[in-house]
Amino acid sequence: MTAPAARTVLVTGFEPFGGDSVNPSGDVARALDGETIEGATVVGRVLPVSFAASAAQLEQLVALHSPALIVSLGLADGRETITPERVAINYADARIPDNDGEQPRDASLDIDGPAARFTGLPVKRIVRALGDAGHPAAVSLTAGSYVCNALAYHLGAVAERHQIAAGFIHVPNWSADTLTPAIRLAIATALTHPDDVDDVGGSIH
Template sequence: MTRNTRPPKSLLITGFEPFPGMPINPTSLLIKRLPMRLPDLFQNTLVQFALLPTTWSGRKSAASVLRAKLQPDAILHFGVAGKRRNISIETRAVNCATRIIPDAAGVHFPHVVLEKDAPAARYSTLPVKALQQASLRAGVPTSLSRDAGTYLCNATLWDSLRDGYKAAFVHVPPLPHPNDRTRPGYLQVEQACINIILETARRI
């Protein structure tokens, strides 16, 4: 390494595998496609991608092993929200968990909180308003959200924030049906996500 060469910053991008009710998870497509689209867009930033299991048993092991191995400077999580029609950038994770909805292995989370003796919420540590503006530049309606749900998306953001990482979570809508004009198409969402990733890389 020369005197003027800085070690690259590291950004971890995650998506999720399919889960009950979501047989095609658009964030799985993102994780497969983005490495082919992004290599030439970054300087001094190492961008790494990972697909997370949608199981409670795999939640901590997958995320903690990834973080320990890759030691990213920041983490940007992507997930799908089945009822949303546009992109949402989550401003917080809440200390709640559903015991109603099973994971991909059919297992229900046994508790109503993610962590005992912990705060009610943990707040995103990346500049969510700047990420929102980056997404909007792709022409996709994008909002800030205070409700990341009580499923694995919320839990994943909670874990990253609890462990002290710069982190944020982006919810994308499901893939639209062919005649559905109320949701953005996948390519629009992908471009918005690229904008969000580029903005994140500039901010770390």
């Protein structure tokens, strides 16, 4: 009898941008690379902060590794909690140029795509698990309009096309040592309990 193929989790983070020398999202992806979480092997990779190249590299990684789950990470400097994103919008309005020097304004990410794409992660369950473990977390209803949102939107299309679970999590500007256990728990939660819970997770502003 042939043994079942091992599951793979693809975790992506980003390189530094905006003049910063570090990006904790990329540091976490590197830290988790090669780990085994709930029987799944983690492939951690760092993507360029580029509207075009990040999506292209994600496609290449999915084709190469055939992951069962994708968790993409990005830095939300100024936030004080870990924020799984519920939705990404078909819109780019870059406050600063990306690392390729591109700065789209009031642009569609995909002129033929839907206005928004929703996460495939159990975001409320992840927030509950993180909170129970002492990691400040909250569901986010906006991924911004920069490269993080663009990748999250593209991620939704990739997930639909390949029929895999995928979603985006913004992380605060904390150290990788602080963030890595939390993201490890988020991945374990998504692998073991893919259905979400009926918690309150909305916002009035």
